[in-house]
Amino acid sequence: MKRPSGRAADQLREVRITRNYTKHAEGSVLVEFGDTKVICTVSVESGVPRFLKGQGQGWLTAEYGMLPRATGDRNQREASRGKQGGRTLEIQRLIGRSLRAALDMSKLGEFTLYVDCDVIQADGGTRTASITGSMVALIDALKMIKKRGGLKNGDPLKQMIAAVSVGMYQGEPVLDLDYPEDSAAETDLNVVMTNAGGFIEVQGTAEGAPFQPEQLNAMLALAQKGMDELFAIQQAALAD
Amino acid sequence: MKRPSGRAADQLREVRITRNYTKHAEGSVLVEFGDTKVICTVSVESGVPRFLKGQGQGWLTAEYGMLPRATGDRNQREASRGKQGGRTLEIQRLIGRSLRAALDMSKLGEFTLYVDCDVIQADGGTRTASITGSMVALIDALKMIKKRGGLKNGDPLKQMIAAVSVGMYQGEPVLDLDYPEDSAAETDLNVVMTNAGGFIEVQGTAEGAPFQPEQLNAMLALAQKGMDELFAIQQAALAD
Amino acid sequence: MKRPSGRAADQLREVRITRNYTKHAEGSVLVEFGDTKVICTVSVESGVPRFLKGQGQGWLTAEYGMLPRATGDRNQREASRGKQGGRTLEIQRLIGRSLRAALDMSKLGEFTLYVDCDVIQADGGTRTASITGSMVALIDALKMIKKRGGLKNGDPLKQMIAAVSVGMYQGEPVLDLDYPEDSAAETDLNVVMTNAGGFIEVQGTAEGAPFQPEQLNAMLALAQKGMDELFAIQQAALAD
Amino acid sequence: MKRPSGRAADQLREVRITRNYTKHAEGSVLVEFGDTKVICTVSVESGVPRFLKGQGQGWLTAEYGMLPRATGDRNQREASRGKQGGRTLEIQRLIGRSLRAALDMSKLGEFTLYVDCDVIQADGGTRTASITGSMVALIDALKMIKKRGGLKNGDPLKQMIAAVSVGMYQGEPVLDLDYPEDSAAETDLNVVMTNAGGFIEVQGTAEGAPFQPEQLNAMLALAQKGMDELFAIQQAALAD
Amino acid sequence: MKRPSGRAADQLREVRITRNYTKHAEGSVLVEFGDTKVICTVSVESGVPRFLKGQGQGWLTAEYGMLPRATGDRNQREASRGKQGGRTLEIQRLIGRSLRAALDMSKLGEFTLYVDCDVIQADGGTRTASITGSMVALIDALKMIKKRGGLKNGDPLKQMIAAVSVGMYQGEPVLDLDYPEDSAAETDLNVVMTNAGGFIEVQGTAEGAPFQPEQLNAMLALAQKGMDELFAIQQAALAD
């Protein structure tokens, strides 16, 4: 088996995280997994959704979008179609759940964090890049809340979160699928983990043949290997 | 650990599959997983979506809905809200992907199968009940196509599909969560499998603490145990 | 003239009302007029719409839907189309007006009753079945409000309501049209009455030739005859 | 009983029908029932909806709207709300059904007639004014089709149609309710008839107390009386 | 160059402003620029939008619509399409901005003025007719507020506003384009001015060849000439 990119089976694409990518948001990151490029911003607003009012805790919600020509063929703009598609909603629900797992909402206070992940160029793995990049933008946004006098009850950060895709490609498990692999993979598995090694989400789909328990375990092992590197890249970006 | 229902950790709820539940659809099943009740119909229409035209193959698509008062509190009717929610879209995409895995579309011919899963009473596990029940309705619909003179290229059925949820409840893996368990579970894992033992979908979410690889394996083992029973129940229903 | 079902001109289909059909709603009925089957639930919520706030009175509103394959051909799901059709809105407005006529809203107190009528199998007369069945679910919901300590100002029930369709079929008036009759009738007339014999709604439409005053009177007489039976069936169901 | 307007119980408001009210439409009428003013246009387009294609027959469809300040309080513009309300849909369905009853569609040929009824000032009875006025615009549109060389198979006009409301007001039947009567009436009954005296639609609603069979008959007799006058007014307008 | 209507290059169409055109609105005008006819109503409601609450000032907002057959070909009704088109939104934003320039909002008090411009017959220049006519309806609405006891802080009217289109037609500047000119013009320029001679809006679009600075100046001079006449027509209407 040879990967289209020439990468080893357990090799991530080059991952770059650029902080302060745009100037208005409290947290703003450009995350690149190879040719996949996503702008992740975190915006802080006072107040929480109605179902949480008066409980003294915060909330985080995420939205995801793709520029119409982020992909090989142009997709119709969701704003002009008048609705977000099922894939978009599914991805933004995943991003939101994943990042909420990073926070102790009772320490955040009555703030709502809006995570916006906008794909400007897609080459596979946009949801995992979004989660990994937004985690860094989230840290910056928390710093900004603190700087403005918030977070009196301690640091709401419980753990770091990152995400990567793995899959079965030509019968073998591979790490961090790019688009040519993704569109030909037999199985596609997105994994979200904490820096302590626990799973937050595991979403595997057989695109062709069903996958077997031992394949699942092989893919999960690859994911864990990639995760160590992603957490290191996040730390390096935050140390700049 | 004691389950609210008093069931053993590896015990399914009582599962009932009633065929020919309504009279118009080519396949029509009422599936019950305990108090969760879903009407699953399969409708056959000539023709396929535009992206498949002229390729001589068929298609299957699924939609999911809940009656407004299928749940403890009334939910706003999606038809009057003017859109399907993210959860609905996510579930119907899962049902569609799962059932497409049962079929060889090139043998189906240019038919579209519409699977409609409508929850009339919800008590946890509606998506897994929907998949398990629709599989039986799908078999009935295929028989109807054959009876009407279709399926000249052989049987499109590749394999049976069923689904079940497992989870970590009070620190222990349990099979087939009902609503009281689901709303308190630390981890919720939906598993879709074939009758040959392969995975079609694995979707696990940590609702509270992250889950560990060995917990994942314990949950998957429980799912496989439940799956054997579900395939037997499907066969029994089809044998009637 | 021979009716497709073999019924006499003044004969209702077999009408069955099953109470407590689903477990969550305050009132829940399966109503069957022959092969027409509708789940009617009544949900009780505190509070009233804005236009009634602070007046100490209650409100009742109704919604109607059909499962996509309740009919001979599949209809597109209204939730995925993004709007309710004109026929749906017309029917749910009729159901709401009819059931509000049963109640003294000032005695209900500041509660809103949501009536949901969902057709799981259609064979003509879904709106009249919905009204007749919901009336029983409404009684059960009122009992539940009382049990929970509400209705301090006396019983809000003013009168029982039922509905039936009549029509001109092959030149003769017939009672309770089923689908084969409905689609071939010259005139279709829906009648909603009180158990004291007054009219709440009379909606007649000439599908082919105009109808004459004496035909209208003949149809109304048939409706009154059917109504007596429907009120008896409601009472029998409530007596169980 | 004294009517707010001082009219006799069986007296119509002054009804005026102004043809060629706007210049673009094939038929264009301003109809006034007292202070109720509706612009009714009939537009002719080649072709028919998909469900009628290739059958050699025509179609007629109607739409209804109100200017936001046609009423005492301003209503939100339906175009900016993003949908037509249930009342609007109900009325335009009624207008369409009523006018289709005037035509033999097989003689119309493959044309679609769009009837647009836009209320510029409302004072009760907008739906009945719309039907009565559109009937005249429809005649003008048919003449225009003929002038342009259509209608080779003979005149599609089967009969004239008109509509009027009647009701129970302060215990007595009255003809052609204006807004002050309409909002206080116990019963509101809209009647659509042919010039041969047959009923096309009868829609009666008890707003307060139920109405009795003899009241229904009294109201229908009043409607018939008004109808004779309305058909005369239509003829006078067409004779100009 | 000869204009299709035979008018001189600097000649307005006949402009008529009819006050109190409909009876419910606080201000109601029918404005006619030749065959272009627009009903302009101004409705007064207590309260202001959220972003202005508690600032003691008022607001004005405008909506624009066309009856489906106001034009040569029928346009789909925006209410049934489910959204207002880009052209509609652009025009109503222009009307709102223009009329807000007439008022000192701090003197208006916490009222919202809804301007509704509904075109019943279109022959070019509907937006400029709407602004010119609504200005008169606005004056009438202010008088009504005063009569009802409002406007304690003095007259909110700062200046009169009117609007007219000019354009390059067959190489020459012309005033007040009608539809045949508008659809053939090389340049279309809408001008909104105050009665003191200042510009509120200038919106010029080259439909064919680009326009030159000296052409722009020639068109603006024509607009100023027309404006003097429009302000006189407004005053004459208000003096009635």
Place this chain on the structure above:
Amino acid sequence: MKRPSGRAADQLREVRITRNYTKHAEGSVLVEFGDTKVICTVSVESGVPRFLKGQGQGWLTAEYGMLPRATGDRNQREASRGKQGGRTLEIQRLIGRSLRAALDMSKLGEFTLYVDCDVIQADGGTRTASITGSMVALIDALKMIKKRGGLKNGDPLKQMIAAVSVGMYQGEPVLDLDYPEDSAAETDLNVVMTNAGGFIEVQGTAEGAPFQPEQLNAMLALAQKGMDELFAIQQAALAD
């Protein structure tokens, strides 16, 4: 008068045009006017909209969007609101009209060019930056069509187009307003020109006091000055 940025009254912000910014689109540019940053892509698709079919000519249409946090405060995502706002539609209509003026559609052939302008950071002047940047992306897209064997009838490019804003700020005309100026300007004027010095669009709005003819001329002169520089910057970018 001192500009917040310290620029001279006739000084553009630093304008940068980066070609080939993303990899999938036929033309892809990042355009920066100071801190305003817009990704402009041009996508080429075979075929034209229905109203142009069979005429042998092409079409160009534009869409505009802003990332939710491109601005100082987060704006709700239009895709999740379910519709594009009036400002968005107005801007994308302007971009489309402006760029269509650059092309001879009969030489383009039956292709549709989709221009997508997505603002990733906003600091005033996003519409003028979008037009100026998209013009360059359009040239690149035309080259790509040619490379793929299209454009047999000669070069469809008629002229270059650029756009800039000017305004009255603290009583003086200034070129290329940034956000602090834009939000405080008395007049805001957007100008679209050709490289031959003609106007394509002139859109001026008095935000406070009306503007006078001589102010309009002073602003237009500034715009012409800026335009010369913008055409030079476009050429330099294209020469790379």
